[in-house]
Amino acid sequence: MFILMGETEKASPLQHGQFNCPICANEQAYSLHDCAMFFTVFGISVARLNTVSHYLSCDQCGSCFPPQILEHPQQHLHAIDQQALFRVLCYLLSGYGDTVQSRQRLLNSYKSIAAKELCQKDIDSELAIINAGSAPTLPYLQNITHLLSPFKKQQLVMAAYNFANESCMMEHQDRVRINTIGSSIGLSLPEIEYLIVNNH
Ligand SMILES: [Zn+2]
Secondary structure, eight states: OOOOEEEEEEEOOOEEEEEEETTTTEEEEEEEEEEEEEEEETTEEEEEEEEEEEEEEETTTOOEEOGGGGTOGGGOOSOHHHHHHHHHHHHHHHHHOOOHHHHHHHHHHHHHHHOOOOOHHHHHHHHHHHHHTSSOHHHHHHHHGGGSOHHHHHHHHHHHHHHHHHHSOOOHHHHHHHHHHHHHTTOOHHHHHHHHHHHO
């Protein structure tokens, strides 16, 4: 007997409510996004596979959080997108050379996107984590990709591209590095190419 099997993506309806946004520092409306892959037989979903996205975003500032923030607000004081942005910028800083000027560009870039000031000590501690090698950046990004909104993913890749572009003459291996970062958060190569061409 011939059995037709496959995979399909399903988005649950958005849930809305109120939460205390740590970034806005007051009560805001949130949207809870849940989209999963399902295993299908003859087009009928029979088993839920890996989660494609499962995150909560603030309707006011767009910051992304794990849905667990609703039950345990004290454990989620930082937005995932801001943590990911900082990690990616520090990862590039470590690759392109840790200089006074590049640190300043990193802080400026972070501030322009996250609207938050960080300091040299923050960079020191993030670089220490990266250089210790115990929490590699690309697997980290793959682990949190389901917690980022499409907009935050695009913003992250553009920030990475702009930082790299200001650090060096962009050559093939530099573009490969940006593509690898983008792929780690689930963006396709044509999507990354489109972002770079249209936002540069
Ligand atoms: Zn907010």
